[in-house]
Amino acid sequence: MSYEKEQMERNFKGESSADRLDIPLLKYMWDASPLAFLTSDESYHEFFKKISVLQSFSDNEVRLFTKFLHRREFTANEVIFKQGDSGYGFYFIFSGAVNIFSSQYMLEGEDLGDLVIRLEKRQYFGEMGLLEEFNRRSASVVAAENTVLLGIFKPDLERMLEMYPVLGAKFLRETALIMANRMGQLTREIVAMKKKIKELEQRV
Amino acid sequence: MNKNQKVKIYLFFFLLIATIAFAVLFPRLTLPFGFAYIIYLMTKPLTILLTTGSKKQRLFYLLIMVVGVTFLLFPVFATFYNVETDIGQLYQQLPLVEKILQDKFFVFKVHFFERFGIRLNMDPVTYLMKKMESQGGDLLSQFPNYLSTVFEWLLLVPLFMYFFFKESKNFSSKFMEAIPNPIFEKTFVLFSQFNTKFGEYIIAKFIEATILGTLVTIGLLIVGFPYPFILGFIAGVTNILPYIGPVIGFVPAFFIALLSKDPNASMAGMAIIYLLANLIDTILVFPLLVSKIVNLHPIVVVVSIIIGSQLGGIVGMIVIIPFIAFFKLLFKEIYKDLSVQT
Numbered sequence: 001m002s003y004e005k006e007q008m009e010r011n012f013k014g015e016s017s018a019d020r021l022d023i024p025l026l027k028y029m030w031d032a033s034p035l036a037f038l039t040s041d042e043s044y045h046e047f048f049k050k051i052s053v054l055q056s057f058s059d060n061e062v063r064l065f066t067k068f069l070h071r072r073e074f075t076a077n078e079v080i081f082k083q084g085d086s087g088y089g090f091y092f093i094f095s096g097a098v099n100i101f102s103s104q105y106m107l108e109g110e111d112l113g114d115l116v117i118r119l120e121k122r123q124y125f126g127e128m129g130l131l132e133e134f135n136r137r138s139a140s141v142v143a144a145e146n147t148v149l150l151g152i153f154k155p156d157l158e159r160m161l162e163m164y165p166v167l168g169a170k171f172l173r174e175t176a177l178i179m180a181n182r183m184g185q186l187t188r189e190i191v192a193m194k195k196k197i198k199e200l201e202q203r204v
Numbered sequence: 205m206n207k208n209q210k211v212k213i214y215l216f217f218f219l220l221i222a223t224i225a226f227a228v229l230f231p232r233l234t235l236p237f238g239f240a241y242i243i244y245l246m247t248k249p250l251t252i253l254l255t256t257g258s259k260k261q262r263l264f265y266l267l268i269m270v271v272g273v274t275f276l277l278f279p280v281f282a283t284f285y286n287v288e289t290d291i292g293q294l295y296q297q298l299p300l301v302e303k304i305l306q307d308k309f310f311v312f313k314v315h316f317f318e319r320f321g322i323r324l325n326m327d328p329v330t331y332l333m334k335k336m337e338s339q340g341g342d343l344l345s346q347f348p349n350y351l352s353t354v355f356e357w358l359l360l361v362p363l364f365m366y367f368f369f370k371e372s373k374n375f376s377s378k379f380m381e382a383i384p385n386p387i388f389e390k391t392f393v394l395f396s397q398f399n400t401k402f403g404e405y406i407i408a409k410f411i412e413a414t415i416l417g418t419l420v421t422i423g424l425l426i427v428g429f430p431y432p433f434i435l436g437f438i439a440g441v442t443n444i445l446p447y448i449g450p451v452i453g454f455v456p457a458f459f460i461a462l463l464s465k466d467p468n469a470s471m472a473g474m475a476i477i478y479l480l481a482n483l484i485d486t487i488l489v490f491p492l493l494v495s496k497i498v499n500l501h502p503i504v505v506v507v508s509i510i511i512g513s514q515l516g517g518i519v520g521m522i523v524i525i526p527f528i529a530f531f532k533l534l535f536k537e538i539y540k541d542l543s544v545q546t
Contacts, residue, residue: 070392072385078209079386086540088393153389155396 053174068156074143083140087129089153093121096147102139112140127178212384235519236357240364245403304462305329398530405526408493413440416485423477445521450482498529
C-alpha cells in the first residue's frame, strides 16, 4: 500500500492526519529521495530497493518493513551463528561480508568446517530460520570483515503479520521465492553431482 | 569468542541479575511496576487497534490514565468511608457466627460418635474465632499502613503506565541493542515469547474471572441469595488464583449463609451455584482459554502459588504462573541446545 493510499484511507475513515511534523517520516523521505546517492552513507531504503527479491515492495512498504529490522554490528572473525544452533532469524548484509562454513559433523571449539561461500553486501542468509518451526542452522556464519547485518526474526514476522498483514504476506511470499530459488539451485547441483558420480563409476 | 565479547556477555548478565535482585529487594516499587505492566499488556491490543494519529494516541493514553485512576480511586474511597462501620458490624456478628459454628460442630461431634464410637475432644471453632479476632485487630491497627500503601500505588501505577505506553518501544529497542551478539537471537525470541505468554495469560485470566463472576452473580440472583453482586465480584477476583482461589471465594458466601434465617436451605442453593460455576469454569472456560497458554502440572502450579505469595503477596501469586511457564520454556530451550551439542 502506498503512503498516499494510506493517507487517503485515513481521510476516508474520518481520521485526522498527524497534527505535527513526523520527523522520522521526513528523514526517511529525505533518505529515499532520488538525490540520496549524493550522501556517502547508503540509506535502508536505497539498500532494500537494490535487493532483487524485495523490488516488488513499494516505497511505503519498504519504510514499514525497515521498522521491523534489527541492526547488529559484528567485528571481523566474529561468529554470527554456528552450525546446529537454533535458528530464528533472516539476515541481510548491509555492509561488509560474511563467510559460510559447513561440516559433515558437528565440530567442537573454534573449528567451523570448510568454507562454502563468501557472501557480500546486499546478499542474505538464514531464511530457513524464519520459516521452520524448530530450525537448526545448517552452516556456520562468520563475519569476514567488520560487518553490519539487518536481521528480522520470528517474533518480528508475527508482529508484522498482525499489524500489516498485506506487507507480512508479501514478505513471506518473497522469502518463499528465495527458498524456491535455493531449492532449484540445490536440485541442479544434485543432478550434476549424480552425473559426475555415474561418470566416475563408468571409468572405474 | 574474543575478550571483548566475553566482557559484554558478563556485563549483560550482571546487569540482568542486578535488576532481578533490585526487584526482589524493593517490592514496594516492583509490585506497582508489575501491576502497571499487567494493565499495559492487557490494553496493548487495544492501543494497536485504536491509535493511528499522534493526537489520538495521546488522547488514548490520557483516557487510559483517567480510567486507571478512577478504577483505583473508587474502591479506596468506598473502603475509606465504610471500613469502620463494616469492621464494627463484623465484630458484632462474630459471636453469632461463633455460636452457629459451635452448634453445627456439636451436632457433627454427636453424629461422629454415634457412627464411629470415637469422641472428638477438639475445639477448632474457638481457635478459629480467636484467630479471626486477633487478625481483625491486626488489620485495624495496620490500617494506616495499608492506606499509605494504597496512596503510594495511586501515584506510582499511573506513572509507570504512562511510562509503558510512551516509552516502552524506545526502552525495548535500547534493551535489544544491549544484548550481546552471541546470545541475541535466543534472548530476543525468549523475551518476545515471555511477553506474549504473559499478556495472553493475564487477558485469559481476566476473561475467565469475568465469566465466573458473572455466572455466580446470576446464579445467586436466581436463588435469591443476599449480596449477589459483591459475592460474584469476590468469586471472580479470587478465581484469578488457580486451585486455591475458588475455595477462598466461597468463604464469604459460606459465612453469609450461616447468618441467614434458614441456613440449610441457603447453604444448599449457594453451594450448588458455586459448584456449577466452578464446574463450567474447570470443564469449559479454563481448558479453552488458559491451559494452552500455561501448560503446567497442577502440583507445579500449587507450589508456584505458595512461592509467589511468599515473594510478593497476592500480586506475586498471580504473576508467578506465567513466570514459571517462561522458565519451563527457557529450560526446554537450554536442554534442546545441550542435547544437540552432545
